[in-house]
Amino acid sequence: MSETQNKGLKLLILVAALGYFVDVYDLVLFGVIRVISLKGIGITSDADIATYGKMLFNYQMYGMLIGGIFWGILGDKKGRLSVLFGSIFLYSIANVLNGMITTIEQYTILRFIAGFGLAGELGAGITLVSESMSKEKRGYGTTIIASVGVIGAVVASLLASYPDLINWRTNYYIGGAMGFALLIMRIGVAESSMYKNLDQEKTVSKGNFLSLFRNFSTFSKYFSVIIVGIPIWYCINTFVFFSKEMGQAMNMTDIPVPAKAIMFNYIGLCFGDIASGLISQYLKSRKKAILLFLCLSILSITFYLTVGKQNLTYFYIACTIVGFTAGYWAVFNITASEQFGTNLRATVTTSTPNFVRGAVPLVNILAGGFISNGQSYINSYLYVGAIVFGLAFIALLTLKETFSKDLNYVE
Numbered sequence: 001m002s003e004t005q006n007k008g009l010k011l012l013i014l015v016a017a018l019g020y021f022v023d024v025y026d027l028v029l030f031g032v033i034r035v036i037s038l039k040g041i042g043i044t045s046d047a048d049i050a051t052y053g054k055m056l057f058n059y060q061m062y063g064m065l066i067g068g069i070f071w072g073i074l075g076d077k078k079g080r081l082s083v084l085f086g087s088i089f090l091y092s093i094a095n096v097l098n099g100m101i102t103t104i105e106q107y108t109i110l111r112f113i114a115g116f117g118l119a120g121e122l123g124a125g126i127t128l129v130s131e132s133m134s135k136e137k138r139g140y141g142t143t144i145i146a147s148v149g150v151i152g153a154v155v156a157s158l159l160a161s162y163p164d165l166i167n168w169r170t171n172y173y174i175g176g177a178m179g180f181a182l183l184i185m186r187i188g189v190a191e192s193s194m195y196k197n198l199d200q201e202k203t204v205s206k207g208n209f210l211s212l213f214r215n216f217s218t219f220s221k222y223f224s225v226i227i228v229g230i231p232i233w234y235c236i237n238t239f240v241f242f243s244k245e246m247g248q249a250m251n252m253t254d255i256p257v258p259a260k261a262i263m264f265n266y267i268g269l270c271f272g273d274i275a276s277g278l279i280s281q282y283l284k285s286r287k288k289a290i291l292l293f294l295c296l297s298i299l300s301i302t303f304y305l306t307v308g309k310q311n312l313t314y315f316y317i318a319c320t321i322v323g324f325t326a327g328y329w330a331v332f333n334i335t336a337s338e339q340f341g342t343n344l345r346a347t348v349t350t351s352t353p354n355f356v357r358g359a360v361p362l363v364n365i366l367a368g369g370f371i372s373n374g375q376s377y378i379n380s381y382l383y384v385g386a387i388v389f390g391l392a393f394i395a396l397l398t399l400k401e402t403f404s405k406d407l408n409y410v411e
Contacts (some may be wrong), residue, residue: 016125020149028153032160032259049240063115068354071120074371075346076207087120092179099172123350131192142276146330229356249377250309265323272327278409338402342411
């Protein structure tokens, strides 16, 4: 590789990592400023804040689900760079406007648009990096992207911890400003050579989302990839985003602060992503690394529910450990990218992480069903967890190992 190519690759990894940084920053930011921002537009009762907060979160997830499909198809039809530019531009506009809202209707629309825009970031970056690096080293590239990205959660949590110093509207402006700065940085990024070669093949169908459902083998592979990733967001959602409710359910004397729980959890996720990526490279296996972290996640949940409930110090330590063991996000995304050919790679790599994140409302609905039938709050989520992890183990067994797979092919 020439010096120019090496510099270009470093720039690509940097802008992809910073794109995911902005993605996570926004997703976590809403979680930690949800209450204060709703109060800022005149919604003050606890019941209304809870209702509208869940509604806004769901609309953001709907945006990510639909956006994941849209940007994935666009990435395969028009190129990976079209997504990197379009997604961050749309997100940046939405976030700046988010800082100007005065009504819940405006908030809802802009959360949907922001989610739609951000949906393309991670998948396009992972696709471009995986196609631009050698099959032996591409795992390192995606590990860097995921590791830098999750630091965005720590930054969002820290900024939101000082509402008297930094207004919640300013936090949205900061997100928009970072997006526009990133847009400028991407001007020097080159398109993947694999995609350029594919683009010359006019007879090959590109970005055909429906082709993922054309036969049982293709669909089951796509579905299995999604199922393997759901335990990550099950853990984040259940034990971190709802840390306050978990603390109450465990009868803790001091109730956890969600912003702190999120910050410690994402610190753990950062180191988990680094560890899982390096372990995957060392073992020369994506599947073995994921299997290891699935098993460790079950142990960390046990620690969380037994030791973590004793006091806040142990609780935040438990949140960090849960984050670390759920930190196979990087390996999950590179696995998704490696499972399909160049003509469908962006579609799969962009849609699967958003379907995984979009499964969070379903987790809460299922747990709510158990609760309404008389089960305790903790047991209800553990029942859902048993389903989620059980399916993930089965799905992982069905996937083929892709560590050294040549990605220059079409479906």
